Structures are given as structure tokens and as C-alpha cells.
Amino acid sequence: MIRAAIVGIGGWGRNLVAAVQGKSEHIRFVAGATRTPEKALEFCRSHGIALAESYERVLAERDIDAVVLATPHSQHCGEIVAAARAGKHVFVEKPLGLDAREAERAVRECAEHRVTLAVGYNWRFQPALVEARRMLEDARLGKLLHIEGNFCGPSAYRFAREHWRHDPAEVPAGGMTGRGVHVVDAMLYLAGSPIGSVFAQSDRLVHDFGVDDTTSVLSRHAHRHRRDVAAANIRLQGLGAAGRRRASAHVGAAALLHRPAGRDAQATPRARYLPQGEHRARRA
Numbered sequence: 531m532i533r534a535a536i537v538g539i540g541g542w543g544r545n546l547v548a549a550v551q552g553k554s555e556h557i558r559f560v561a562g563a564t565r566t567p568e569k570a571l572e573f574c575r576s577h578g579i580a581l582a583e584s585y586e587r588v589l590a591e592r593d594i595d596a597v598v599l600a601t602p603h604s605q606h607c608g609e610i611v612a613a614a615r616a617g618k619h620v621f622v623e624k625p626l627g628l629d630a631r632e633a634e635r636a637v638r639e640c641a642e643h644r645v646t647l648a649v650g651y652n653w654r655f656q657p658a659l660v661e662a663r664r665m666l667e668d669a670r671l672g673k674l675l676h677i678e679g680n681f682c683g684p685s686a687y688r689f690a691r692e693h694w695r696h697d698p699a700e701v702p703a704g705g706m707t708g709r710g711v712h713v714v715d716a717m718l719y720l721a722g723s724p725i726g727s728v729f730a731q732s733d734r735l736v737h738d739f740g741v742d743d744t745t746s747v748l749s750r751h752a753h754r755h756r757r758d759v760a761a762a763n764i765r766l767q768g769l770g771a772a773g774r775r776r777a778s779a780h781v782g783a784a785a786l787l788h789r790p791a792g793r794d795a796q797a798t799p800r801a802r803y804l805p806q807g808e809h810r811a812r813r814a
Contacts, residue, residue, distance in 0.1 A: 539564040543600035589616035610636040679713035686743040696740030704742025
């Protein structure tokens with residue numbers, strides 16, 4: 531059983547604790563630290579967590595095997611380095627860091643001190659993504675030509691003006707910093723190759739305060755070379771502050787999907803498409 535400490539006991543830190551505490555045979559949170567301890571007293575008491583007065587006190591405890599970091603982004607790399615030097619394994623929420631050199635240093639420190647470093651890119655465990663990776667590896671999808679991804683939701687409305695997630699120093703890449711990185715990591719997982727070039731644009735369109743909430747990125751990967759097979763597919767999606775609307779068509783069927791903000795999607799069939807072979811036969 532891994533004896534862990536939760537560091538950063540805000541909303542997401544509490545989610546991480548609640549996901550495993552008393553339910554897992556592999557890990558248990560025994561200690562915690564947060565910058566406003568008085569706000570976490572009752573939560574820690576109800577989950578059997580000893581609340582330490584500081585992160586340094588957590589690292590000094592010999593009975594703690596690992597730390598789980600759910601702290602503001604700018605603190606991650608420094609906290610990882612400190613944990614590695616204290617001999618503690620680390621699970622850190624994404625992003626790993628805000629600066630490439632600092633992130634490389636954090637990874638290097640963990641390797642040098644022989645501790646495990648894990649980053650919270652949980653999409654890699656989704657069955658659909660795992661299967662897509664298998665389909666690329668065994669050539670069922672053919673050569674990888676193009677990947678598209680989108681992560682949208684009401685995050686811009688979720689946090690008050692004074693919340694640290696509206697601090698440009700903590701969220702320098704706008705919507706890409708905390709949420710869009712999941713999409714980027716999924717693309718790296720599928721492509722199996724690093725990003726060579728990037729074009730990005732970012733704007734604040736929802737609020738009149740805080741950080742950019744609408745960010746898009748176009749990147750180029752060095753893809754694997756496999757046989758080149760592609761299917762007919764058309765998709766057009768519009769995203770608004772009150773909902774989204776998507777029209778899609780592919781070989782076999784077409785649909786228009788409308789998702790109002792906070793409601794389930796409503797799909798309406800619009801047309802029927804013939805298989806590619808039948809299209810060719812009719813044209814002949």
C-alpha cells in the first residue's frame with residue numbers, strides 16, 4: 531500500500547482523494563498540506579488525513595512514500611524537485627510545468643534520485659484512445675494523416691475573478707494550459723512522434739477579465755509511414771458561449787447535432803449517403 535500525501539486540497543485535490551480513499555488496495559492518503567489549512571480541516575478529518583503545517587513537513591516524514599501535487603501550475607516543477615531530493619515518488623497534475631527547462635530539470639531530478647514521476651494525463655487510459663492506438667499500430671487505420679481534437683466546456687464561468695486560474699502567470703497559454711493539454715497529449719500518444727512546428731492563436735472571448743478562454747493550435751508531427759487509406763468524412767462545428775452545433779457526414783450516414791450549454795446533445799438525421807462503391811457504380 532502506497533502511503534501518500536495530497537498537496538493542494540482545493541476542489542481538484544479533493545476529487546483525487548475521494549476517488550481512491552477507502553476504495554483502493556494500492557494507495558491511501560495519510561497526510562496533506564495546503565496553503566489555507568483552515569479550509570481543509572474538516573475534509574482531512576473526515577478522510578483520515580493528517581494535515582501538516584507545510585509541504586516541507588510532509589517531505590520530512592519518513593512514513594510517506596509519495597506526494598500527489600494538485601497545486602497551482604507555477605509551483606509544480608519546484609515541488610517535484612524537492613520531493614525527488616526527499617526520496618518521494620510524485621504524481622503531479624498537468625501541466626508538468628510552464629517552462630521547458632524547468633520541466634526538464636524536474637524530470638532529470640526524479641531520474642537521478644530514482645523516484646517515479648507521473649503526470650495526470652488520464653486520457654491515455656481511455657479505452658477508445660487505447661484502441662485507436664492499437665488500430666494505428668496494426669495498420670487497420672492505415673497511414674496517420676491528420677488528427678483533430680477539441681476540449682470545450684464552461685470552465686471560463688467556473689472560477690471567480692480572484693481565483694488563481696484567472697492569473698496570466700499561472701495560465702500563460704490560455705485555455706490550452708490546463709485543459710487543452712489533454713488533447714495535445716492524446717495527439718502525441720497517437721502520433722508516436724514529437725511536434726516539430728506549431729502555430730497558435732488565443733483570445734479572451736467570454737469574460738472581460740482573466741486569461742484567454744479560446745485557444746487553437748495547428749501543429750505538425752513526423753507521422754509514421756503506413757499504407758495510405760482514407761474514408762470520406764465531413765464535419766463542421768460551431769462553438770458558442772451558450773452551446774455548440776455540429777454537422778457531420780460520412781460514408782453511411784449524416785447528422786446534425788446541437789448541444790445547448792448544460793444539456794444533452796440532440797442529434798437529427800439529415801441525409802443518407804451511399805457507400806463509395808455504389809457512388810462509383812451510379813456515376814458509371
